[in-house]
Amino acid sequence: MRVLVIEDEAKVARFVKKGLLENNFAVDIAPDGEEGLFLAQNEKYDLIVLDLMLPKLDGLELLKKLRKEGKDTPVICLTAKGRFEDRIKGFNAGTDDYLVKPFRFAELLARLRAILRRSTKEPKSAVLEYADLILDQRTRQAKRRDRIIVLTAKEYAILELLMRNAEEIVTRTMITESAWDYNFDFMSNVVDVHIRRLREKVDEEERIKLIHTVRGMGYVLKKESS
Numbered sequence: 688m689r690v691l692v693i694e695d696e697a698k699v700a701r702f703v704k705k706g707l708l709e710n711n712f713a714v715d716i717a718p719d720g721e722e723g724l725f726l727a728q729n730e731k732y733d734l735i736v737l738d739l740m741l742p743k744l745d746g747l748e749l750l751k752k753l754r755k756e757g758k759d760t761p762v763i764c765l766t767a768k769g770r771f772e773d774r775i776k777g778f779n780a781g782t783d784d785y786l787v788k789p790f791r792f793a794e795l796l797a798r799l800r801a802i803l804r805r806s807t808k809e810p811k812s813a814v815l816e817y818a819d820l821i822l823d824q825r826t827r828q829a830k831r832r833d834r835i836i837v838l839t840a841k842e843y844a845i846l847e848l849l850m851r852n853a854e855e856i857v858t859r860t861m862i863t864e865s866a867w868d869y870n871f872d873f874m875s876n877v878v879d880v881h882i883r884r885l886r887e888k889v890d891e892e893e894r895i896k897l898i899h900t901v902r903g904m905g906y907v908l909k910k911e912s913s
């Protein structure tokens with residue numbers, strides 16, 4: 688899951704980014720409306736956290752532009768303005784939710800998850816299953832039968848993507864887009880490193896291997912005996 692945070696207050700941006708990273712989201716920050724609009728138009732995000740009072744381009748204008756272009760990425764507006772009429776304007780401009788500053792991170796996270804569930808980007812059930820592999824999205828833990836597999840944040844993000852697209856090819860681009868931010872160096876072999884570790888944890892002691900390389904294309908989660 689990749690989130691764009693458009694926020695000019697560095698302190699708030701850092702606070703939101705830190706919390707999201709701790710919850711295994713990939714995060715990009717835009718410090719003004721113009722950069723925010725550019726990223727929202729040109730990159731793929733699962734959700735945008737949008738401050739309304741922004742330099743260069745106002746948050747509401749940004750949102751109207753995005754919606755006019757047909758971009759339906761879910762948006763949560765952040766603002767110091769809690770007045771009723773501002774909320775109405777926000778909803779009219781196409782926001783999915785609204786959060787008044789100051790807010791607690793737990794509330795942002797709860798709203799964000801609710802929106803992702805509604806937009807069906809996140810499955811209703813908290814548990815993903817494939818063969819004897821189970822991934823619990825609440826505890827962030829994987830299991831094969833009774834063997835508990837402890838995952839790093841990146842390994843979790845990759846396994847989640849593989850499980851959601853089970854038996855389909857998941858490309859390296861899909862992995863980097865969902866687990867890394869746009870500063871990611873696409874030439875590096877960091878994805879392979881994470882996959883290798885993930886595969887050791889998931890498959891090494893198992894007769895049925897689940898994570899497979901598709902040469903020149905990416906990876907696939909499928910049942911195959913060794």
Ligand code: CA
Nearest residue numbers: 695738740741
């Ligand atoms: Ca602001």
